[in-house]
Amino acid sequence: MAIDKKHINIRNNKEYHCPVEATLDVIGGKWKPLILWQLKEVDVIRYNKLQQNLHGVSPRMLTKQLRELEEDGLVNRKMYPEIPPKVEYSLTEFGWTVAPILEALCDWGSEYLGRQCTLGQEE
C-alpha cells in the first residue's frame, strides 16, 4: 500500500517512491551539499567568497544551484542595493534542518577518508 503514496516536490513536481530519493532531489547535485556545508559553517557568506571556497565551481553552476536551493526554501538571499553590489547567502530556518545530514557526510568523510572537518575554519 505504502508504495502507492507519492510525494510531490515543490520545485519540479516530481514523484518520489522513497524518502531518500526525495532528499536527494533537494540537496543532491554536485555542489549543493558543499554549498550548504559552507553556509552552515560560516552562517553568512557573500557570493564571491562562496565561489572561492568551492574552489572551481563556475559562476553559472553556483548561481543555478543557489537559485534552486532558494526555491526549495533552504537558502536565503539578501541583496544590498549598493554599487558595487553585495549579496549575502545564509541558511533559512528550514535550511538548518539539513544540518544532521551534512554532519553525517562530514563525519564519514573525515573518519573513513582520512581528513578533518576544517572547511570554513582555515586560517
Added chain:
Amino acid sequence: MAIDKKHINIRNNKEYHCPVEATLDVIGGKWKPLILWQLKEVDVIRYNKLQQNLHGVSPRMLTKQLRELEEDGLVNRKMYPEIPPKVEYSLTEFGWTVAPILEALCDWGSEYLGRQCTLGQEE
C-alpha cells in the same frame, strides 16, 4: 595549514579539499544512495530485484554504479556459477559504515517531505 592536506580517492585519484566532498565522490551519484539504502534494508538482493526496486534504472546505469561501489569497497558481489546465473549484492563491512548517512537522508526526507521509510518493506 589544514587546507593543504589532501586526500586521494582509491578509485579516481581525485583530490579533496573537504571531507564532505570526499564523501560525495564515493556515495554521490544519482543512484548510489538509493542502491545503498536498498542493500541496507534487505541485506542481500539480486540484480533483478534491485533493478525493479529502483523503479526505472536502466541496466547500464545500475551496473555502472554497482561496479563503482564495488571498487570503493562498499558493496560485495557474490556470483553463483549456475545456469541461469545468480548474483547477490550486499553491503561490505565498510559499506555498513555509511548507514548513518543513509538514515539521515531518510529521516529528513520522511520528516520534511512527508513520506515514511517503506522502501524494501512493501508487501
Added chain:
DNA sequence: CTGTATCCATTAGGATACTG
C-alpha cells in the same frame, strides 16, 4: 538471469567573456 553493446536524446557541467 545478469548483464553488455549500441544508438540516440537530454541534461549536467566547465570555460570564458562580458554586463549593470
Added chain:
DNA sequence: CAGTATCCTAATGGATACAG
C-alpha cells in the same frame, strides 16, 4: 561584485537487442 550569455564537452538516461 554578482552575476549572465554563450558555447562546448561529458555525463546521464531510455530503448532496445543480444550474449553467456
